[in-house]
Amino acid sequence: MTDLADSPAVRRLADWDHGRLEGLADEYDTPLYVMDLDRVKENYTRFAAAFPDAEVMYAAKAHTGKAVLEAVLEAGADIECAAWGELQRSIDAGADPNTLQYTAVNPPDHDLDYAADLAEEAPGLTITIGATDTLDRLAERGYDGRIAIRINPGIGTGHHEKVATGADAKFGIPYERVPEVADRVREEFELVGLHAHAGSGVLTEGLEEHCRAIERVGEMARRVGDDELEFVDVGGGYGVPYREDEEPLDLERTAEMVREAAGELEATLKLEPGRYVVADAGLILSEVNTIKEAPDATVVGVDASLATLIRPAMFGSYHPMLNVSAPDRDSHPVTVGGPVCTSADVFAHDRPVARPERGDILAIGNAGSYGYELASQFHSQPRPAEVALENGQSRVVRRRESLEDVTRVEQ
CATH class of the missing domain: 2.40.37.10 (Lyase, Ornithine Decarboxylase; Chain A, domain 1)
Structure with a gap:
């Protein structure tokens, strides 16, 4: 476990060793990406420690480099993937495919072919669907395994309108249709969870709106029977301060607000930070x-x-x-x-x-x-x-x- 005693909540550019950075540019040429894997592990460990009763996954789309995936796996994370390539890269990095969660957004045929084939060898794979079409297409492929339903809570949050997914019709089942879709999933598949993702880059001052979306997810979980679900996944979106005068996310307050918003749940609470871990x-x-x-x-x-x-x-x-x-x-x-x-x-x-x-x-x-x-x-x-x-x-x-x-x- 990474020791957090000397790990600040945010690392500013002034905190890097400038002489070493100059040496890296000289040795490896520019432009050059530099990733501090020790910091990746610290960030994941800090976030997970704030939610001791939850399952904290890593959202691979933030950075799918093999070294980063290996680092988060070493820190104890499972991985959430948004495309077939992320599934394969996570497996290549050492992830057990039975622990992966695949969030399908308008998935191409190749993606569903890959996921259905993978599930035959790894029945623990969870596929999150955001459209009933995806259920039809999975059924056509003979898939009858683990399904999570992505909810569109009708509330979008984050640093830019292009990342406010919670209010975008592209993402998730419309809120009031979730119960009927849950009934269908229970008949044809194994319903294991509900999922939502409101947006990205949320800092402390944006938490209230973010938690309004989480409240709706918790309410829907109880409405469809959270005692019959394994998990309720409230996604990621937790930000880091990009500007020098912005304060870092207050994780203690964040955890308190998220738990309160989700309400009493029999199912395990699940979160998917990405940006927070690697930015x-x-x-x-x-x-x-x-x-x-x-x-x-x-x-x-x-x-x-x-x-x-x-x-x-x-x-x-x-x-x-x-x-x-x-x-x-x-x-x-x-x-x-x-x-x-x-x-x-x-x-x-x-x-x-x-x-x-x-x-x-x-x-x-x-x-x-x-x-x-x-x-x-x-x-x-x-x-x-x-x-x-x-x-x-x-x-x-x-x-x-x-x-x-x-x-x-x-x-």
Whole structure:
């Protein structure tokens, strides 16, 4: 078990060893993803300790790298997967397929084929459905095993409208239809749980709305008979502070509010943190290559781009930034952008950063969740390497792609 005595609730960029980060950039080149696996284990252990009577899974979609999956398994987590590839990668990392939970969202035929075949060998696999069509398609494949019903609670929460899944018709069975769907599942399959996920990036000030969704899940569980369910899964969505002036999630208060919102349950409460476990365990190192004085801004060009980290372009997300080469220089407001030919390829506008010079290394923080997962090869840019830190050592866990990797699938 990870010792939490010296593990702060959030790791800021200032807490990293800047000299070591410069050394990693020099040794492994840039742009470079860095993942601290010790921090991953600390974060999972801290979260699980706040919910001692619950089952805490890891939501794989936040970061499916093998080293990260191995780390959360070592910390004692089971894994929740949103696609067949995540199921396979979890198994490759050492997960028992009988412990996996597959949350199917409009699953392609290949995904359902894979899940149904896997369940023949691993009957403990749980498939979470969000549409009755999925039940029909599973029945066509001869599946009659473990099913959880995903509820649409009608309440969405989180840092951006694109992640407020709890109010999006794409996700889950409409609330009032859940009892009839539960009756059908009991007749044709094995109903083991209810599931909901309200949104993502929830901090303490957003907990009340988040818990309103959890209240509805608890109410529905009692309505359909929670004494006949194994679990009630209230999903993840628990956030970390991206901005320097934001406070970390108050886990003690969070646990108290979640338990109160769920109410009395015979079934086991289940949670699925993803971002909370990996976000502040990862960062990107990028080298400054251009300094341009424009009429309205000082533009700093770096070798990372929206192909490396798309969250600022996709969600308008704020990521902290630090000049690890010279953190003590006077700060200067700069616009930091990459080499992709679009105005969306900007990490920060007028951001105070210790005055960058060509050749400096900038660190972009909180890149451990939905960072490498959303990386692309836009502009024929090979994806970066990823280095893991663990027990004082560093190692490459994902090599840097070459142009041959980019073009390998072409015919």
